[in-house]
Every structure is written in structure tokens, then in C-alpha cells.
Amino acid sequence: MEPFRYHVYLCTQEKPGGKPCCSANGSAAVLDALRAELGKAGLGDEVQVTTSGSLGLCERGPNLVVYPEGIWYSKVSTEDVAEIVREHFLGGKPVTRLQSGDEATLRGEILENKRRYLASLAAQAAGR
Amino acid sequence: MEPFRYHVYLCTQEKPGGKPCCSANGSAAVLDALRAELGKAGLGDEVQVTTSGSLGLCERGPNLVVYPEGIWYSKVSTEDVAEIVREHFLGGKPVTRLQSGDEATLRGEILENKRRYLASLAAQAAGR
Numbered sequence: 001m002e003p004f005r006y007h008v009y010l011c012t013q014e015k016p017g018g019k020p021c022c023s024a025n026g027s028a029a030v031l032d033a034l035r036a037e038l039g040k041a042g043l044g045d046e047v048q049v050t051t052s053g054s055l056g057l058c059e060r061g062p063n064l065v066v067y068p069e070g071i072w073y074s075k076v077s078t079e080d081v082a083e084i085v086r087e088h089f090l091g092g093k094p095v096t097r098l099q100s101g102d103e104a105t106l107r108g109e110i111l112e113n114k115r116r117y118l119a120s121l122a123a124q125a126a127g128r
Numbered sequence: 129m130e131p132f133r134y135h136v137y138l139c140t141q142e143k144p145g146g147k148p149c150c151s152a153n154g155s156a157a158v159l160d161a162l163r164a165e166l167g168k169a170g171l172g173d174e175v176q177v178t179t180s181g182s183l184g185l186c187e188r189g190p191n192l193v194v195y196p197e198g199i200w201y202s203k204v205s206t207e208d209v210a211e212i213v214r215e216h217f218l219g220g221k222p223v224t225r226l227q228s229g230d231e232a233t234l235r236g237e238i239l240e241n242k243r244r245y246l247a248s249l250a251a252q253a254a255g256r
Contacts, residue, residue, distance in 0.1 A: 003200075003234040003238065004235065009180060048184075048238070050180050052178050053178055067195055067196075068195075070195060070196060103130070106131040111173055
């Protein structure tokens with residue numbers, strides 16, 4: 001039911017206090033580069049790009065997820081964007097070297113970050 | 129490669145000047161209700177919830193998209209959340225009455241909103 005050939009969610013989460021996050025790692029520049037490159041490739045209406053909150057892999061942003069496949073990319077730089085557009089969005093072949101890892105690794109890392117975040121909220125609420 | 133059974137992107141976009149947006153239509157309350165209901169159902173680690181920027185259906189938010197299927201839901205209220213969790217995430221059956229529409233309708237509406245948004249940016253940049 002997805003109305004686009006691909007739908008990309010790019011994390012632009014900001015975190016306070018110098019904590020690692022996609023924003024501090026340059027996600028805004030990656031977003032600009034991605035939109036520009038899609039426009040050049042004539043894919044502006046075929047590949048939908050949506051910003052997102054934290055995807056839970058904060059230490060290795062910028063992170064993005066591509067559907068319909070559910071391909072997770074990490075540490076994406078502006079220099080990588082043309083390759084993603086050419087190989088994945090035009091050629092249909094995900095860029096293996098940028099993929100975040102296998103399901104179990106991703107799941108473990110994301111859930112661990114979530115637990116740590118909830119613990120910090122609880123500590124704040126308790127005034128510690 | 130998605131590390132979760134379901135991954136939900138819920139738009140929490142805010143727009144200035146009283147323009148229609150998911151935030152003005154109560155997306156924060158829907159987010160809270162969704163997280164609470166998933167916890168109650170024991171699905172906190174199985175259904176990942178990520179906030180997102182505009183999905184392009186601003187007139188009928190709160191909007192959310194559920195993967196792996198790519199099911200778009202619109203006008204979701206806190207009262208609808210338990211049904212989505214029970215029917216879709218536990219039962220595997222999307223809630224038809226909340227689905228946003230067919231692909232062509234969604235695509236047309238999203239691209240029209242995008243064109244309008246880009247035109248307003250261009251007008252701002254031109255000082256009109």
C-alpha cells in the first residue's frame with residue numbers, strides 16, 4: 001500500500017549535552033544532499049523522504065531506513081548519498097557496505113539504548 | 129532486515145500559524161496511548177515506535193505508517209489505539225476503517241501538499 005517506490009526515514013534527532021546523535025553527526029547535510037541527488041536523478045516523486053526521531057542507533061548516525069525492504073544504513077555521509085541513489089534507488093541493489101548490521105545486532109543495540117534512555121528518565125523523575 | 133515485528137512511524141510534525149498538522153490534531157496523546165497500550169500487551173520490544181516529520185497528509189492527521197506492510201492510517205485518535213494494537217499488532221489484521229486510502233489517492237495528496245509547501249518556500253525566499 002506504500003504509494004512510493006521507496007520511502008526513506010532519516011533520523012534528525014537532536015540530543016542535549018553533547019550526547020551522540022544523528023544531528024550532531026551531520027544528518028541535516030545528508031538530508032539536503034539526498035533531496036538534491038533524488039531531484040537530479042528524476043526521482044523526486046518516486047522516493048519519499050521523511051525525517052524521523054531517534055532510530056536507536058545513536059552512536060553511529062546518521063542512520064536511515066529504506067522501505068519497502070526495511071534496509072537500515074548507518075554512518076551515512078554526504079559522500080555516500082550519490083551511491084545510495086544510483087545503486088539502491090535506481091539500480092535496486094542496496095549498498096551493502098553501509099548496512100547497519102544483522103537483525104539481532106540491530107535489535108540488541110536499539111533495545112539497550114531504549115533501556116538506558118528510560119532509566120535516565122526514571123532517574124530524572126526521582127530527582128537523582 | 130527489519131529487527132522488529134512491526135515498526136510504526138507516527139507523525140508529530142508541528143506547523144506554525146494554525147496550519148493543519150498532526151501535532152495540532154493530538155499526535156502526542158496518540159503516541160503516549162500507543163506506547164502504553166503496547167506495554168500492556170507485552171509488545172514493547174516487538175513493535176518499535178518512531179516519531180516522524182510530515183508524512184504529507186496534514187489535513188487528516190494524526191497519521192502513522194506501519195511496516196513491514198506499509199499500511200497508512202489517518203485520523204487516528206487515542207480511542208483507536210487499543211483496536212490497532214489488538215487487531216493489527218496482535219492479530220495481524222490491519223484496521224480497514226482507519227486506512228488512509230488507496231495508493232493513487234495518497235500519492236496525489238502527498239505530492240500536491242509537497243508542491244504547495246515548496247511553492248510557499250519559494251515565495252518566502254522571493255520576499256513575497
